[in-house]
Amino acid sequence: MREKKLTKNQLHRLPDYLWVLKNLESSGLKTVNSQTLADCLDLNNELVRKDIASISTESGIPNKGRKISQLIADIETILGFNRVSNAVIVGVGSLGTAFLHYKGFEDFGLRIVAGFDNNPYIKGKEVNDKPVYDISELSEELLKKLNANIGIITVPGYAAQVVADALVKAKVQGIWNFAPTKINVPNNVIVSNINLATSLAVLSYELYFKNEKEKSKNG
Amino acid sequence: MREKKLTKNQLHRLPDYLWVLKNLESSGLKTVNSQTLADCLDLNNELVRKDIASISTESGIPNKGRKISQLIADIETILGFNRVSNAVIVGVGSLGTAFLHYKGFEDFGLRIVAGFDNNPYIKGKEVNDKPVYDISELSEELLKKLNANIGIITVPGYAAQVVADALVKAKVQGIWNFAPTKINVPNNVIVSNINLATSLAVLSYELYFKNEKEKSKNG
DNA sequence: TAGATTGTTAATCGATTAACAATC
DNA sequence: TAGATTGTTAATCGATTAACAATC
Numbered sequence: 001m002r003e004k005k006l007t008k009n010q011l012h013r014l015p016d017y018l019w020v021l022k023n024l025e026s027s028g029l030k031t032v033n034s035q036t037l038a039d040c041l042d043l044n045n046e047l048v049r050k051d052i053a054s055i056s057t058e059s060g061i062p063n064k065g066r067k068i069s070q071l072i073a074d075i076e077t078i079l080g081f082n083r084v085s086n087a088v089i090v091g092v093g094s095l096g097t098a099f100l101h102y103k104g105f106e107d108f109g110l111r112i113v114a115g116f117d118n119n120p121y122i123k124g125k126e127v128n129d130k131p132v133y134d135i136s137e138l139s140e141e142l143l144k145k146l147n148a149n150i151g152i153i154t155v156p157g158y159a160a161q162v163v164a165d166a167l168v169k170a171k172v173q174g175i176w177n178f179a180p181t182k183i184n185v186p187n188n189v190i191v192s193n194i195n196l197a198t199s200l201a202v203l204s205y206e207l208y209f210k211n212e213k214e215k216s217k218n219g
Numbered sequence: 220m221r222e223k224k225l226t227k228n229q230l231h232r233l234p235d236y237l238w239v240l241k242n243l244e245s246s247g248l249k250t251v252n253s254q255t256l257a258d259c260l261d262l263n264n265e266l267v268r269k270d271i272a273s274i275s276t277e278s279g280i281p282n283k284g285r286k287i288s289q290l291i292a293d294i295e296t297i298l299g300f301n302r303v304s305n306a307v308i309v310g311v312g313s314l315g316t317a318f319l320h321y322k323g324f325e326d327f328g329l330r331i332v333a334g335f336d337n338n339p340y341i342k343g344k345e346v347n348d349k350p351v352y353d354i355s356e357l358s359e360e361l362l363k364k365l366n367a368n369i370g371i372i373t374v375p376g377y378a379a380q381v382v383a384d385a386l387v388k389a390k391v392q393g394i395w396n397f398a399p400t401k402i403n404v405p406n407n408v409i410v411s412n413i414n415l416a417t418s419l420a421v422l423s424y425e426l427y428f429k430n431e432k433e434k435s436k437n438g
Numbered sequence: 439t440a441g442a443t444t445g446t447t448a449a450t451c452g453a454t455t456a457a458c459a460a461t462c
Numbered sequence: 463t464a465g466a467t468t469g470t471t472a473a474t475c476g477a478t479t480a481a482c483a484a485t486c
Contacts, residue, residue: 009477011424015417019376019400033443041401046479053445062486063442080423081416098317104375108416109423150422156323157238174426176419181238182260190429192422196413197300197327198234200395203369203411204299204328205230207393210409228453252467265455272469281462282466 006078010051016041017051018075025068033065080109086148087176090163091155092117092132095178099154100127113146135163140171149173157181225297229270235260236270237294244287252284299328305367306395309382310374311336311351314397318373319346332365354382359390368392376400 006014020040024032034052038045052066053059057074060066076082084106089096092115099105100115115132117123123134133142143149151167153160153175160179167175174190177183180197225233239259243251253271257264271285272278274293279285295301303325308315311334318324319334334351336342342353352361362368370386372379372394379398386394393409396402399416 005428006424007477008421011421012417015399015414015420016401035443044479046481047477049444050446050478060444062444062484063440064486065443078424078427079420080427081420085423085426094317094320098313101313105415105419108419110419150426173429174422176422180234182235188429190422190425192418192425194413194415194418195234196324198231199411199413200324200327200329201234201298201300202227202230203393203395203409204304205225205297206409206411207304207369208297208299209224210392210407226453254467263455265457266453268468269454269470279468281460281468283462284467 006054010054013041013043013051014055014075014079017048018072018079018081021068021072021075025072029068031061031065032068032071034060036065081107082109084109084111085150085174086111086113086146087150087152088112088114088116088138088143088146088148089152089154090116090135090138090167091153091159092119092122092127093154096152096154097127099152100130110150112152113148135166138166138170140169143170143172150176152176152178153183154178225273229273232260232262232270233274233294233298236267237291237298237300240287240291240294244291248287250280250284251287251290253279255284300326301328303328303330304369304393305330305332305365306369306371307331307333307335307357307362307365307367308371308373309335309354309357309386310372310378311338311341311346312373315371315373316346318371319349329369331371332367354385357385357389359388362389362391369395371395371397372402373397 034049038048118135151172157180160181164183177193253267257267335354337354370391379400383402396412
């Protein structure tokens with residue numbers, strides 16, 4: 001297997017599988033069947049079978065299931081949690097600063113090595129022992145020196161496109177965008193967006209919808 | 220319109236529409252047609268027409284389009300960006316602290332009013348003028364006093380379920396979960412998950428896939 | 439061997455896209 | 463009025479679910 005590209009939906013389910021598998025492993029189990037995974041995650045059995053089949057390097061054993069350790073290894077390989085990439089963060093505000101401090105990203109294969117900002121009070125300093133450069137210093141040479149191929153955007157929305165352009169010019173391969181904006185980049189640069197506003201909006205909408213429903217039920 | 224529940228996909232497109240609409244408005248335009256929106260966001264014209272039709276309180280005008288100001292108002296109402304909810308944050312680590320400092324959430328209708336943590340060095344203090352309580356103080360009474368109906372989870376994965384249970388017990392209506400874990404809550408509590416690991420994994424996978432493809436092309 | 443569980447093919451469902459009729 | 467653009471119905475596409483045959 002492991003030939004065809006996974007769909008976005010499949011990819012988004014992988015971290016959930018990984019989580020469950022690790023829990024099962026730490027409870028002492030060695031193998032798992034698709035039904036168990038499906039139950040844990042409220043998914044359809046067949047869906048899980050297909051997902052797992054398309055990410056596994058070993059085939060499953062009828063009447064037995066699959067090796068948990070192997071599944072974990074396979075998923076971690078695909079998700080890149082066991083190969084580390086260096087990243088720089090552009091925008092050292094409250095979110096950017098938090099990320100420079102946050103230790104958890106290394107578990108997912110991301111090491112943040114430096115920050116960039118245009119605030120004269122911040123640039124030139126260090127945050128969590130990581131240098132913060134002026135945004136004008138963002139260049140292909142510096143990124144090469146830092147061995148960084150990923151840029152993280154944590155600037156306000158209005159500045160996101162300018163920053164994205166600068167990152168592209170400095171030849172990053174991937175951009176992790178936290179600005180609440182779509183950014184335009186060439187095809188060969190990969191972008192993953194995380195939009196806090198959208199996520200919050202989903203919550204807010206569901207709450208609104210639920211309350212409206214209750215109102216009309218009671219009214 | 221505005222009767223049927225929006226699909227998850229539709230809901231996720233709304234913040235993008237909102238962004239484009241605000242840009243168009245600030246450039247002086249008064250009306251917009253579906254094709255323009257579609258072009259700006261790389262979407263199908265018919266898809267946009269359907270999305271917009273299902274969120275609009277006014278109908279569109281053939282040969283003319285729709286009023287931008289009205290669309291913005293409609294979307295903001297649905298997304299709740301113009302009605303403020305109070306939230307408490309559980310887990311005042313690097314991410315939680317950043318959120319207590321972050322001003323941007325108010326634009327999306329969320330006001331963070333307090334934090335909770337079990338770290339004895341943090342609890343009892345204030346962050347950005349907001350009190351941080353001990354986790355044991357999390358209760359229905361306190362949340363009522365704070366007028367908070369949303370809980371934000373920014374603790375490590377292993378602690379997420381315990382915190383979720385405590386929030387449910389304290390009668391929050393919604394949970395915004397940043398822990399890289401599925402949490403189980405009763406049906407009447409709304410959960411919106413934001414999984415940094417997943418988002419990062421998407422980026423990492425795409426990079427991996429791209430590099431593999433290039434390798435096999437060159438090899 | 440018998441049976442649980444896998445892998446795979448077919449059916450269903452939902453979302454997107456296309457076509458077209460209605461109308462300001 | 464003519465035509466651009468809307469709203470809506472039909473066709474397509476992809477993802478999920480169901481059915482079943484293969485096998486350790």
